[in-house]
Amino acid sequence: MSTLKGACIIGQSGGPTSVINASAFGAIEAALQSDAITKVYGAANGIVGVLDDRLYDMDAEDMDELRRLMYTPSSALGSCRYKLKDPAADDTDYKRILEVFKKYDVRYFFYNGGNDSMDTCNKISKFMQSSGYECRIMGIPKTIDNDLFGTDHCPGYGSAAKYIATSCMEVCLDARVYDIGMITILEIMGRHAGWLAAAAALASHKGAGPDLVYLPEVDFDMDDFLACVERVYKKNGKCIVAVSEGIHDKDGKFIAEYGHHDQSSKDSFGHSQLGGLAAVLAARVKKHTGAKVRGIEFSLLQRAASHCASQTDIDESYMAGRAAVENAVKGVTDKMVGFERASGASYKCEVKLLELTSVANAEKKVPREWINEEGNGLNSQFIDYALPLIQGQTKQESEDGLPRFAKLKKIPV
Numbered sequence: 001m002s003t004l005k006g007a008c009i010i011g012q013s014g015g016p017t018s019v020i021n022a023s024a025f026g027a028i029e030a031a032l033q034s035d036a037i038t039k040v041y042g043a044a045n046g047i048v049g050v051l052d053d054r055l056y057d058m059d060a061e062d063m064d065e066l067r068r069l070m071y072t073p074s075s076a077l078g079s080c081r082y083k084l085k086d087p088a089a090d091d092t093d094y095k096r097i098l099e100v101f102k103k104y105d106v107r108y109f110f111y112n113g114g115n116d117s118m119d120t121c122n123k124i125s126k127f128m129q130s131s132g133y134e135c136r137i138m139g140i141p142k143t144i145d146n147d148l149f150g151t152d153h154c155p156g157y158g159s160a161a162k163y164i165a166t167s168c169m170e171v172c173l174d175a176r177v178y179d180i181g182m183i184t185i186l187e188i189m190g191r192h193a194g195w196l197a198a199a200a201a202l203a204s205h206k207g208a209g210p211d212l213v214y215l216p217e218v219d220f221d222m223d224d225f226l227a228c229v230e231r232v233y234k235k236n237g238k239c240i241v242a243v244s245e246g247i248h249d250k251d252g253k254f255i256a257e258y259g260h261h262d263q264s265s266k267d268s269f270g271h272s273q274l275g276g277l278a279a280v281l282a283a284r285v286k287k288h289t290g291a292k293v294r295g296i297e298f299s300l301l302q303r304a305a306s307h308c309a310s311q312t313d314i315d316e317s318y319m320a321g322r323a324a325v326e327n328a329v330k331g332v333t334d335k336m337v338g339f340e341r342a343s344g345a346s347y348k349c350e351v352k353l354l355e356l357t358s359v360a361n362a363e364k365k366v367p368r369e370w371i372n373e374e375g376n377g378l379n380s381q382f383i384d385y386a387l388p389l390i391q392g393q394t395k396q397e398s399e400d401g402l403p404r405f406a407k408l409k410k411i412p413v
Helices: 020-033 047-051 063-071 092-103 115-131 156-173 200-207 222-234 277-289 311-329 380-390
Strands: 008-011 036-041 055-057 106-113 138-140 182-188 213-216 239-244 294-296 335-341 349-355
Touching: 008 020, 008 047, 008 380, 020 036, 020 063, 020 106, 020 311, 036 047, 047 092, 047 138, 047 311, 055 106, 063 182, 063 311, 092 106, 092 115, 092 311, 106 115, 138 311, 138 380, 156 182, 156 200, 156 239, 156 311, 156 380, 182 277, 200 213, 222 239, 222 277, 277 294, 311 335
Parallel strands: 008 036, 008 106, 106 138, 138 335, 182 239, 182 294, 213 239
Antiparallel strands: 036 055, 335 349
């Protein structure tokens, strides 16, 4: 296949993670080193930056600052949650994207994100193909939710899981020091897939974690939940519960919606804005048991805690970014970079390529066989899966006792 020469755009989308910038650096570095890529642009706020013609000149960045992206949380280029319409119904955005691509001779497009971002990537890829404009498009996975279809795990999950397990261990020790018992409810992110809340079981595996763990993969029964909490509390004088924010009853209603707060707001992809579950459950448990109850919402800390990142996750995220560029230059397009766990006694992660069409909007959930029969805990199969992903201490640089994050110039094109 002949070499395709032209510029590239790298964009980030969706909720940030503590390692998404490691993927960005992997892609930027590989693009800067490629003879086929003539110019490297960063999209300001993902696809919105492309539509608005707001691009950054990545060639003008200092390489030492770019390297610091490996250990800098959030999305350095800026993110968005923008849903492209079906091109058959309205192709306005797609024509605008093509216009911008032609303006800058963009022949490579790399989009770094989760489920909805892969939907965006897939739609753009198919439109470019139908338009006859040669542009190689690759998805770079990112999501702490760990729910992208076809890949063993997702960049961002290992670090979030490590933070959750660590925090659960710390809370567990703190919550058990008093002579008067307490019930603690820990609310963890995860709308439809419970991978994040499941990570709390890693803390329990080490002897200092939740007594009960509830995931959205199993319908939640309030009466059964209250009975289990009461049983553990009466037996031990204390109880710690980890719950995924997306737990729902048998009718599909989110338990977070059992409260009196407004749950009507939705994002551009139609997802309900969750939150407040810990408070809802704490009130129910307090009324049922009369015990001292505390609700804790981990919230954005789960995806921002770069100080507790897994070096394994950082290295694999960087690998995903490089793999996207290297494969595109070789002629690959319309794919997402995925991970495959090599067989053998020791853990090894290898790259595999997945069709964008198969990944877009599909969700991978925690296997039911990894959850105990009662639906309130995880078994050894999950522990064996997750432990390798949280290994290694971050090599994050510090300055005056605080993290030294990347400071990009972000020079507009």
